Amino acid sequence: MSDMKTLFKEGMWANNPALVQLLGLCPLLAVTSTITNALGLGLATLLVLVGSNVTVSVVRNWVPKDIRIPVFVMIIAAFVTIVQLLMNAYTFGLYQSLGIFIPLIVTNCAIIGRAEAFASKNNPLLSAWDGVMMGLGFAIVLIVLGTMRELIGQGTLFDGADLLLGPWAANLRVEIFQFDSQFLVAILPPGAFLGLGLLIAAKNVIDAQIKAKAAPSSEPEKAPRARVTSLT
Amino acid sequence: MIAQSMYRNGAILTAFALVTTGGVAVVQSMTAERIALQEKQHLMQLLGQVLSADEYDNKLYLDCTSSNAPELGPGSPHIIYRATKAGEPAALLVRHVTPKGYSGNIDILTAVKADGSISGVRVTRHEETPGLGDKVELAKSDWITSFNGLTINADNAKQFAVKKDGGQFDQFTGATITPRAVVASVKQAVEYTQQNFDALFAGKNLCAGDVQ
Numbered sequence: 001m002s003d004m005k006t007l008f009k010e011g012m013w014a015n016n017p018a019l020v021q022l023l024g025l026c027p028l029l030a031v032t033s034t035i036t037n038a039l040g041l042g043l044a045t046l047l048v049l050v051g052s053n054v055t056v057s058v059v060r061n062w063v064p065k066d067i068r069i070p071v072f073v074m075i076i077a078a079f080v081t082i083v084q085l086l087m088n089a090y091t092f093g094l095y096q097s098l099g100i101f102i103p104l105i106v107t108n109c110a111i112i113g114r115a116e117a118f119a120s121k122n123n124p125l126l127s128a129w130d131g132v133m134m135g136l137g138f139a140i141v142l143i144v145l146g147t148m149r150e151l152i153g154q155g156t157l158f159d160g161a162d163l164l165l166g167p168w169a170a171n172l173r174v175e176i177f178q179f180d181s182q183f184l185v186a187i188l189p190p191g192a193f194l195g196l197g198l199l200i201a202a203k204n205v206i207d208a209q210i211k212a213k214a215a216p217s218s219e220p221e222k223a224p225r226a227r228v229t230s231l232t
Numbered sequence: 233m234i235a236q237s238m239y240r241n242g243a244i245l246t247a248f249a250l251v252t253t254g255g256v257a258v259v260q261s262m263t264a265e266r267i268a269l270q271e272k273q274h275l276m277q278l279l280g281q282v283l284s285a286d287e288y289d290n291k292l293y294l295d296c297t298s299s300n301a302p303e304l305g306p307g308s309p310h311i312i313y314r315a316t317k318a319g320e321p322a323a324l325l326v327r328h329v330t331p332k333g334y335s336g337n338i339d340i341l342t343a344v345k346a347d348g349s350i351s352g353v354r355v356t357r358h359e360e361t362p363g364l365g366d367k368v369e370l371a372k373s374d375w376i377t378s379f380n381g382l383t384i385n386a387d388n389a390k391q392f393a394v395k396k397d398g399g400q401f402d403q404f405t406g407a408t409i410t411p412r413a414v415v416a417s418v419k420q421a422v423e424y425t426q427q428n429f430d431a432l433f434a435g436k437n438l439c440a441g442d443v444q
Contacts, residue, residue: 033362059248067241071248078252082259089263092270153362187362 004129011133018141018196019203023110027101028142029192033153036160038146040094041101042139044083046132049111051079053131056119063120072115073106080106093163110138145195151176153186279313279325281370282343282352288315288322297435303424305329305417307337312425312432313439321346321433324425327356330417334409335359338368342379342418344425349383353418358410365410375402375411384422392419 017023024045031037055075063071084102087095095102105111114134119127150156155177161169185191272293279292295316298309305328313325323345330338336359343351353376355368367373378401384392393399394412403411425432 062244064237064241064244066237067245070245074248074252078256081256085256085259085263085267089266089270092267092274096274184361184363 003126007126007130007133011130011135011137012140013137013203016137016141016203017110017113017134018138019200021110021113023113024108024138025196027104027108028138028145029189029196031098031101032142032146032149032192032195033187034150034159035143035146035157036094036164037097038142039139040087040091040098040164041105042135042142044087044098044102045105045108045111046135046139047083048076048079048105049114049135049138050128050131051082052076052111052115053119053127054124055079056115057122057124057127060120068120069112069116072112072120076111076115077106091164093160097160097163110134141196141199144199145192148195149186149191153183153191278341278354278356279343281354282341283315283323283325284351287345287351288317290314290316292325294439295437296439297432298438299326299424299428299432301424301428303328303420305337306331311438314433314437315343321429323351324429324432326421326425328417328421330413332409332413332416333358333360334365334407334413335361338410338413338417340414340417340421342421342425344422344429346429347383348385348422348426348429349381350379350418350422351381352377353379353414355414360410361407364404364407367404367407368410368414373404375404376414378402379418384419384426389419 011017015021018025018028027041027045031041052072052075056072059071059075080103083105084095087098087102114130118130122130147157150159155175157174157176158169158172161172165172185194275293283292292313292315295314297312297314299312300308301310304310304326307329310329311327314321315323315325323343325341325343328340328342330340337357338355338360339357340353341356342353345351354370355376358366358368360366360368367375370376382392390398391400392415394401394403394408394415396403396408397412399415401411401415
């Protein structure tokens with residue numbers, strides 16, 4: 001069970017796909033202008049990641065090393081297409097507002113990164129858990145960034161939540177403050193870069209503090225990492 | 233030896249290709265009906281915004297024609313939905329495009345009634361700057377409703393421009409290009425539709441049997 005705990009920590013914090021591996025930044029930066037978009041893309045990525053991780057793990061012993069990448073790509077592309085069709089059918093409004101970024105999940109290197117670095121070497125259960133944790137870690141960063149940008153840029157929260165969750169969610173929209181004109185930088189792509197930079201900085205500060213506290217007593221434990229920094 | 237592993241890998245790749253495309257095909261056939269329904273609802277809701285339901289009694293998505301007129305902007309053909317009431321032509325709902333926005337094309341839907349007046353205008357897709365040019369969206373500003381009920385004739389054609397150009401439409405603070413592009417495109421589309429109203433109604437129906 002300690003494996004599961006390690007995976008939890010890796011996905012959520014120590015090896016977070018968005019904050020540490022810095023993978024999948026294109027959708028991360030492009031769609032996080034509102035919480036709704038962030039949540040929608042986060043869930044879609046999570047679904048694809050779990051599906052592809054489990055499948056890759058199940059078939060890992062039948063796939064020769066030489067052709068593993070095309071096989072992984074086919075599996076991921078199939079899952080993305082399925083998620084895209086399902087979103088088109090059941091969350092049409094959100095599908096429209098996420099647009100090109102759903103098919104672009106195929107190119108999210110976090111997904112093939114996890115398939116290659118983890119799922120192809122571990123059993124389906126652990127791989128599923130890894131998918132859930134990595135997906136959640138990614139989704140949470142998306143949501144935090146979306147919250148920051150929507151709040152600063154538009155002064156609202158959950159704008160357009162009904163597109164994702166159904167008509168009842170229209171009441172979720174809260175107007176925190178009103179602008180005469182919106183704070184443009186937060187909504188435009190530069191705001192996403194600034195926001196992500198601040199989040200990474202905050203994470204590093206917290207890490208440094210934890211390390212400083214732990215350092216005098218014992219040497220920091222080195223967990224075996226499955227980093228995929230060579231992929232971009 | 234090499235040939236053998238090539239055959240084997242080829243066979244494995246083929247098997248995976250079959251299974252994955254098979255999976256996609258199954259989901260596609262399960263969702264196709266629902267996606268068509270969603271798209272129809274979306275279209276109906278869009279058309280309903282520019283023409284109120286008591287103005288017509290036919291199924292708009294089953295009656296359309298198209299036009300390649302340059303007045304309607306690039307990217308032809310442009311779809312034109314035809315509304316009738318008791319068999320009489322009631323209105324034309326024209327999808328047109330302007331390339332003169334600040335960033336990319338702006339897609340517009342304009343409904344023109346049989347008497348030549350504008351029933352409603354909506355911007356259906358744009359990439360204008362958030363917070364400035366995007367006030368052409370109804371969700372951001374009610375500017376787009378200032379077209380409602382207007383008509384264009386020889387007397388007021390000059391009024392069909394933003395205030396900066398001597399017309400009657402407000403421009404937005406910090407964004408004149410977007411409303412100028414929208415007003416000009418609507419003007420051209422309405423003039424074109426007024427001149428070709430009967431011809432467009434006489435044209436072949438392209439949407440019949442599209443969806444039930």
